[in-house]
Every structure is written in C-alpha cells, then in structure tokens.
Amino acid sequence: MSRYFLQFRILCFLLAGSFSAGAAPAGKWSAKWEPAKLVNGSPVLFRVTAPLQLTELRGSFLGQEFSFRSSKACHCWYGFAGVSLTTKPGTYTLHVDGKGPGEKEATMSYAVTVAAAHYPTSALKVASGFVEPPKETLARIEEDQATKKKVFATTMPEIRWSGSFQPPAEAEVSGVFGSARTFNGVKKSQHTGLDFRVNTGTPIAATNGGTVILARPLYFEGNCVIIDHGQGLLTLYLHLSEFKVKEGDAVEKGQILGLSGGTGRATAPHLHFAVRWRGEYLDPKTLLELHPPAN
Ligand SMILES: [Zn+2]
Secondary structure, eight states: OOOOEEEOOOOOOOOTTOTTTTBOOBTTBEEEEESSSEETTOEEEEEEEOSSOOSEEEEEETTEEEEOEEETTTTEEEEEEEOOTTOOSEEEEEEEEEEOGGGOEEEEEEEEEEEOOOOOEEEEOOOHHHHSOOGGGHHHHHHHHHHHHHHHHOOOSSOOOOSOOOOSSSSOEEEOTTOEEEETTEEEEEOOSEEEOOOTTOEEEOSSOEEEEEEEEETTTEEEEEEEEETTEEEEEEEESEESSOTTOEEOTTOEEEEOBOOSSOSSSBEEEEEEETTEEEOHHHHHHOOOOOO
16 A cells, blocks of 8 residues: 655744735745734634645644635635634644545645734723622523533534625624723623624624524523534624524524614623634634635
C-alpha cells in the first residue's frame, strides 16, 4: 500500500498592524481572513486555496476544529471560526488539513495575529427585581438555565447558513457588543449582544438559514428565539412581544421570527441580537459584515 503525502509546513508571520494583515500567501497555498484585524470577540471567516484538488478541508484554530466548504465562486474553501472574548492578544496558529483523491493529504499552518479589542463601559438603570431577582423567581431562573444549557449543548453538524448574514431589523444600533455594563451601579456583566432600537411590534428576521431550537419565554431574555445554523453557530433574538415560529421549525434567511418588544430584562422595547459559537458570545456586528462567497 503506497500512501502519498504532500506536506507543506510553512509558518508565515505577519506584522501586527501591517497593511497586509489578513492575507498570508505561501507557495501555492493561500489564506485570507475577515476581519483582517482580529480581536478578542471576533467571528472570523477564513478563505483558503490549496495547491491540489481537495475533496475535504478541515481547520483548527484556538483549540476548535471546524470544516471548510468549497466555493466555485471564489475557487476557494471557506470556514467559520471565532475568537473568544477571553482570548489574550498574541499570535495563534490556523492549521488546515486537506484530503484529495488517491489519499493525498496536504497540510498548512498560518500565524494569525489577535489584537486586544477596546470595548466601552455603560451604566444602565433597570427595575431592581432584575438586578437582584426576588426569591420567588429563583426557581424559574434555574429552570431557564437548565433549558439554555440543554439547548446550547445540542447543535447540528450540518451547516445551514449560506452567503452574508442579514441584519435582523432595519434599525439604528442602540447598544454595542462587549461593553462592560453596570446595572444600578453594580457591575454585572459584559454586554454580549448588539441592541437594535425598534418599537414594539417590529418584525424581526432570521439573519440566515437554520433550525429554531428555542422559542419560548425566559425570565431575563423575555420571549426568546434561538436559531442553530450548524456546527456550533447560533443566533439569538431577545425581548420579543410575539413569536412567529416554533421550536423545530426550519427557517430561511429573512423569515420573520417574531415581533420585537420589551419582555424580560429590558429598559425599553429593543431587540437584543446575539451570536454564539461553541459556547462563546461573538460580536454580531462583525458577523453581519462578513462576506462569505456564494457556494
Ligand atoms: Zn442587549
């Protein structure tokens, strides 16, 4: 049995802040990523071209494995990954591992620089019951946590999104991702979503294709819809006044999921839109700005 291996192992280091950050051509391999300047909290779209025809390409980055899809539009492979909020600035390795016909294999590594994000701080005032929930609500909150844990643990291996992610509402942004938040003067958390200023009753659309894995009221989140887009990528839509989908529904990009509202822990009606990947919240604004190729 002969087994033919092609090994390409060149590590290309990029200078932080250099104009060409985000692209690292090396031999016949090439890799690019969006956004070009990665920070903690960024979703990332990798595009790779390989020196031989491949039937499969897998990647690993920051301890997570993910699969690439091939695109005729770009003659490349593209894959989605993320940089957690807690990732320290530094240089990390993207490793790609491809399989071609006749058991050919090809691997490559790229050095990817992650810089520190500068997220703002904001102070909020909400009804005191949501800062220190009354005792009688604790069972409800615990039940919600168990529900979320179960939902977050079960994700589809099949990728259901394609092309760009569209905004869930055509509205002004009223709160950005990553800001440190104090509720009634007490530092509670970092804001892990993107808020859209919408009045109650505004239709909220699916940002891409997927399956509804949660559509029910929760104490803090209010009426909440969660879509599984496959391979650990979820989008969440909070504080809705009304549901237009139910758990188990397959949804297409742009399909109306519900109407906006101010249910749960909300100071006023708005949409809190969040992106979760493999247990980490990522910046939704960056996800909406990615340019995935057509398949
Ligand atoms: Zn929010």
